[in-house]
Amino acid sequence: MGERKGQNHYYPPDYDPKVGGLNKFMGTHALRERARKLHEGILIIRFEMPYNIWCDGCKNHIGMGVRYNAEKTKIGMYYTTPVYQFRMKCHLCDNHIEIKTDPGNLDYVIVSGARRQENRWDPTENGQIVPETKETQKRMFDDAMFKLEHKTGDAETAKQDKPRLGKLVGRNESVWKDDYEANCSLKGISGKEERN
Template identity: 45%
Template sequence: MSSLAAARADNFYYPPEWDPTQGGLNKFHGQHALRERAKKIDQGILIIRFEMPFNIWCEGCESMIAKGVRFNAEKKQVGNYYSTKIWNFTMKSACCKHEIAIQTDPKNCEYVIVKGARRKIEEYDAEDAETLELPADEERGKLVDPFYRLEHQEEDLKKKKEADPVLVRLQRASDARHADDYAINKALRARLRSQKKRVAEEESVSRKKGFGIRLLPGSAEDAAAASRVKFPRKFDENRKLKRALISTSSIFSGSSGSSSNNNKRLELESKRRKIKAAKVSNLLSGGYKPSSWTQSRVSSSRHIA
């Protein structure tokens, strides 16, 4: 069934009622070979895909239509320039459905906007763009004169002689750059190998330090920024105080046993706490002012001891 549908779509299917004396399939079906594109062929109009040749401004909504935008345009002949036909392309703008008409200009090898839009004027300096400026229409008309053409050729030859040293130097530089492809490829591969080796070393160092990502090599700016970072002194004092409190706290539970071993252990532990409490008091007397909670904790430990 799918092959039959494909044959019908490609117009290769011949139904049983078709007779060769009736002509081709298009004539048999009563349609044109171009289908919907030729619905106005009796008026000399053919629907084509037209591409905008330059940037224009739509006169309907003042929006810009860029070069290369495509439209379904009606193509028809509106005249002749000698033996060359002049074609007119009529389309509708996609932004506001405004009608735009453009036709060819065989005399100047250009497109001309007839209605519905205006061309966007784009000027540039040929010297800044590093391009050659084409001669104006008046100069091109003067080139018909042999004397003017001879003078123009002499000026061109003079400009060529002035530009020859620069062109020769650029050509030599280009030839030297691409003279030995093997040497250039070898140098490039050596650089890539050294780069891969350096990346592998950085990744191994990062893995050894426990980082999941590759660390970039250190720089003088990073070292200077790290030296400017200073942690607060209070952090170190709090850390020392917490360590002292942990060392003075008992490792046994608060419940007293009835056995003699437990009593001995408690006596030893009380002695240790007295010694550690003296160390804590010495540490606190060094200029650190603990909070009320810390003082109550130390006093309670002394009371228990």
């Protein structure tokens, strides 16, 4: 079916190929309704919410990944990277939400209509591995003594965490040894009853 996609166009009898493509002849844009505000510099796109927010209009939570038809506008440049702003209407009320890209911080910034749900934490507080900063990476590359000290610290941390990781792996293997039994216990039924 896909191989016929390019041939599935209706060409009216008065079509003249010298005019250009079929869209040009018909006086329409290739993007149809999405390009209705293109003369204003606005393109309608499908935008997915990059993080959890609270709507200022209805005070409801809007989860990450919720999709909207948004008006995309180029509002400036960050060096050679364009900065875009997206305007969309909340699906729960009449409030409009505006979000723009922030290429300098590799993030999105809410301009108006909502506020970001703050649930950030320090990864070092709960024992997560934190990637090194650029300064630390540069110093490790340049300073051999600093690199040696850093590796020694990592080895000590690994030695301290090894027994705990061993217990977790052992527990995981014992619980999930028979995945059918584990699945039945999660569903709340006895595996022996179902097998018979």
